[in-house]
Amino acid sequence: MRRLAAYVALTKPRIIELLLVTTLPTMLLAQQRVGGGFPSLWLILGTLLGGTVAAGSANTLNMYLDRDIDAVMNRTRRRPLVTGEVTPRAALVFGIVLGVVSVAYFWVFVNVASALLTAAAILLYVVGYTMLLKRRTPQNIVWGGIAGCMPVFIGWAAVTGTLDWAPVALFLVIFFWTPPHYWPLSMKFRRDYAAAGVPMLPVVASDLRVSVEMVAYSVAMVAASLALVPLAPMSWVYTVVAGAAGAWFCWSVVALLRRARRPVAGRKLGEMGVFHGSITYLTVVFAAVAVDPFLPL
Structure with missing residues (x-):
């Protein structure tokens, strides 16, 4: 066993x-x-x-x-x-x-x-x-x-x-989601990556730069999720869920950026909260994708 x-x-x-x-x-x-x-x-x-x-x-x-x-x-x-x-x-x-x-x-x-x-x-x-x-x-x-x-x-x-344009939009959602999902984990374990000689962005760049890029990717991710609405097409239910989930996740990334911009001794950066939040975001959005085809437009 x-x-x-x-x-x-x-x-x-x-x-x-x-x-x-x-x-x-x-x-x-x-x-x-x-x-x-x-x-x-x-x-x-x-x-x-x-x-x-x-x-x-x-x-x-x-x-x-x-x-x-x-x-x-x-x-x-x-x-x-x-x-x-x-x-x-x-x-x-x-x-x-x-x-x-x-x-x-x-x-x-x-x-x-x-x-x-x-x-x-x-x-x-x-x-x-x-x-x-x-x-x-x-x-x-x-x-x-x-x-x-x-x-x-x-x-x-x-x-x-x-293939079609709809899966391209979903592809881009995951593509833009990956950096703000994985970089917080890399921030948490940057010493490990540094010791192993792996140049993850949080190893070679400041928390501020990483956070700024995470915000940019998160905004692009939400835009890609909403681009699916006319391509599929999707109902107002998916539109509301994707928009609300995207706004919530972007807020958490912006909060991380604010903490990185004004670090306070003894205050945690909260990167693992963003990491776990990214998983929740992706699950919610794709759950909406699964349900939406069975709802009226």
Whole structure:
């Protein structure tokens, strides 16, 4: 059981949960373009299963490549490749097998478009983010975050076999959401990242600059969420929920900016509150995406 738990930990289940939160609502919205109602239950389950395996592959290969960094950082030094519960070779084989199985699964049981997008998502995360960007640029999570946006394309393509402007808007919501989601965590663990030589923006820039950029990304994120209204189209319910959730999250980021601008000795910056708030924001907005197709315009 310990060995099984170690392999499960390699896939980073908590991150996979967040990816699935964006996939299912996208599929429900996409179904409205091909006749309305609900997608086939088997299609939903199959897409979520394939997406889970694909994300597990990308996360496992990420841990394999980052095992030297993980050994240095307090936050990650208990991961299976650091503790020795799983050998590097076993993790590499496991990650590759998961990737091949996920792409083949989508190709055979869903459609070619979703299979190609799944392969692209894995490569973007493993090669683009982990191998090329993470250790080289403070903008690593910005461009590397594209991989985390791919589930909306995969979910849409699984239902329709193609892409449209609506999933592009959802893609941009997640793209602009990623920096204000991940940078607060990097602010909290900046010493870890600095010790590991990873140039996350909060490691190489001041809290004030990071906060300013977070505000800009948050505003763009809300704009992208509202751009979905004419593209889908969405009802007033989604419009109100997305606008209110966006205003609430932007307020929390602006509050972080104010604290960074006027630091007070002994007062916490509150970055983890923004981190957890970002998860709440994304969940609320995509819950509205899931419900809205079944409401009158």
